[in-house]
Amino acid sequence: MSKISELLRNKRDAACTAPELAAMSASFRLQMFDILHSRGTGHWGGASSAAEIVTALYFNRLKIDPKNPRWEDRDRFILSKGHASVNLYTILAHRGFFPVEELPKFRTYGSILQGHPSMKLVPGVDISTGALGHGLSVGAGMALAAALQGRSYKTYVLSGEGCLDEGSTWEAMLFAAKYKPKGLVYLIDYNKVQLDGASQDILPLEPLADKFKAFGWHIAPRSYKGQDTADILESFKWIDSDDVWPKAIIYDTVKSWGVSFMAGTNKWHGAPIDDASYEKGRPELAADLAKKEAAL
Secondary structure: OOHHHHHHHHOOOOOOOHHHHHHHHHHHHHHHHHHHHHHOOOOHHHHHHOHHHHHHHHHHHOOOOOOOOOOOOOOEEEEOOHHHHHHHHHHHHHHOOOOHHHHHHOOOOOOOOOOOOOOOOOOOOOOOOOOOOOHHHHHHHHHHHHHHHOOOOOEEEEEOHHHHOOHHHHHHHHHHHHHOOOOEEEEEEEOOEEOOEEHHHHOOOOOHHHHHHHOOOEEOOOOEEOOOHHHHHHHHHHHOOOOOOOEEEEEEOOOOOOOOOOOOOHHHOOOOOOHHHHHHHHHHHHHHHHHHHHOO
């Protein structure tokens, strides 16, 4: 049994350490690469950039019960950038929400694992997402519902720059700043690249942290390294450091992280992974996984 398989079997319900999360993320990233190449469809760039963040949430942070996906007191997670669904599906499967054997059926006719997550089809998906910009609106509503119902769950919303280009996101930010629902955490996968090019060229967001402040949000005192699991765990400590809401964290990430010739470019936002690119890129991901497994 590999170290990753043993880890997933023995620590699925435990708070994993930074090295464990790093090895898991490398394993999930390699599996995502295999799935997307096999299917010839899907979004590699944004799924890869968020791999460590989502892995850390599900294997260290979230209060959830895979055996009871609709448990009323569970923490909520919203993948606002729903096109990165292969990331969420891979992690949900290994967290125990549905069999791992479903993953190769990604984007096939009749599969529960369609291109964008569906709460009606996939156990563990809290809201259907796809159209950019509505994740924070739903998350703010969920967090407000917790307050009104006297529940203590937290609501985490993950988005990229595409969601921040949408006016509905900024309306939700104003709403949340007014009502300050406890437990609302907005996580930004800031990889600085979008479908058509660099975010700076499409619709500049800087100074992003200052904009959160101006909208009345409690923004983390610094950006965190989104491919560094130890730094991600430090960001979780900041969430717990006070009782001021709503909170936002900016993670500096790299699009298509893990494959050198793909990283940081918009080309691989949603392009199929062809055979030549797969054969060239997969050894890099496998080597990274072997390195991180050896560190356990």
